[in-house]
Amino acid sequence: MSQSGDYDAVRKDIVAQLKKPDYDDGSAGPVFVRLAWHSAGTYDVASDTGGSNGAGMRYEAEGGDPANAGLQVARAFLEPVKERHPWITYSDLWTLAGVVAVKEMGGPDVKWLPGRTDFVDDSKLPPRGRLPDAAQGADHLRHIFYRMGFNDQEIVALSGAHNLGRGHKDRSGFDGPWVNNPTRFSNQYFRLLLNLEWKPTTLSNGVKQFNYSDPDAPADEKEEPLMMLPTDMSLLSDSSFLLWVKKYADDKDLFFQHFADVFGKLLELGIKRDDKGSVINTDNVRGGYVS
Ligand code: HIF
Structure with a gap:
């Protein structure tokens, strides 16, 4: 088990999970990128609902959305990383996995900051239908x-x-x-x-x-x-x-x-930070539970 806050150790273990000779094209990288984006892409600016906070895909309402079909595979690939670093939140782990995967596959460094919470805030739950429909224009x-x-x-x-x-x-x-x-x-x-x-x-x-x-x-x-x-x-x-x-x-x-700029922005949707980048935590203010 790593020390709380040792994100470099988490990054290393995500890299170790990428290589999958028997899966798809030999890498879990692409499905990690899709997991990161779908966790954040439910955000709605107007109502300030959805986004990666809460790691809602752990639950049927969001995880069972047909738009998220297949992402249980990505989450299962990351479970050993969570076991080795139990202090990291799922919402941080899933977004970081996307960033690490982009880099490992030869892409740019995407800026990533920790601090997402797995606290489920019922007032922030996104309805289904927030993710895009590929059949449209x-x-x-x-x-x-x-x-x-x-x-x-x-x-x-x-x-x-x-x-x-x-x-x-x-x-x-x-x-x-x-x-x-x-x-x-x-x-x-x-x-x-x-x-x-x-x-x-x-x-x-x-x-x-x-x-x-x-x-x-x-x-x-x-x-x-x-x-x-x-x-x-x-x-x-x-x-x-x-x-x-x-x-x-x-x-x-x-x-x-x-x-790099826009993927970093995507992963920050709905995360409120102070000038130093620390998350402004509202867990204790609203009702809800920590799983
Ligand atoms: Fe995807 N996307 N995406 N997507 N996506 C699929 C797969 C991936 C859309 C639809 C699909 C983005 C935008 C959109 C990735 C990353 C991103 C699939 C196939 C569909 C249908 C899923 C499957 O069958 O496994 C639509 C309609 C989008 C709006 C434009 C993002 C920009 C491109 C935001 C993005 O980052 C990745 C990576 C995959 C591949 C996943 C895999 O398992 O290989």
Whole structure:
């Protein structure tokens, strides 16, 4: 067991959990990034509800939301880390795991501060339906991400995280990776989005996505097709989004810088800090319980 507050020891143990030869593309990194984002992405600025505080995915109301299908796998991968460092909150652990995963997969340093609480504040519980629906388009993306306080540039910068991981038929119903190397963080997602010919495809489960298969690959070496979600494609058809897709496709450093800023901002949604970065704790003020 580490000393309370030794986040470097936690980071090391998260790294040790990343390598998973038998899982997906050999890494738990992408699903850690999705866990971190879904834990924070329920935030609503107007009502100051949702967000990573409370680690609500431990409970059915949030954990059982179909939008969170598959994230129980990520939480289980992190359980040994929690056992070794019982002093860390789940809300800190899940957000830190996303930051550590981005870095380990070759991405930028995302600023991360501790202090989230696992205290469940009933007055802050998010209703279901706060996370995005991949079958929709640009208006929906704005509706969801403006609600969290993001602008168009930030929506596109965040979207670059779909460079990582894949859709799973038994989770969201979508199928396949966005890029050829889905465990390496880069701006490849933007380059492929712009440059490949994406074909509307209906999967056997009726789900509609966009696929690309290399037409020149020899039949016996056919690789799994790459995919884009309808929401990914909407970044091309909206001129304000497209502007940033082009910038990030051209300039990896700019993308890394903007991604680090916006992912850091995402993980801070709903966390109140004083000038020194310490969390202003309201646990003792409101009703609720600590599990
Ligand atoms: Fe995802 N996302 N996301 N996403 N996402 C999936 C997988 C990942 C959306 C839908 C999906 C973001 C935004 C949006 C990651 C990270 C981020 C899947 C597939 C869907 C359907 C899930 C599965 O079947 O396993 C939509 C509609 C979003 C609004 C644009 C963020 C910006 C891109 C905020 C973000 O960081 C990651 C990583 C994965 C891969 C998970 C995996 O298990 O491999």
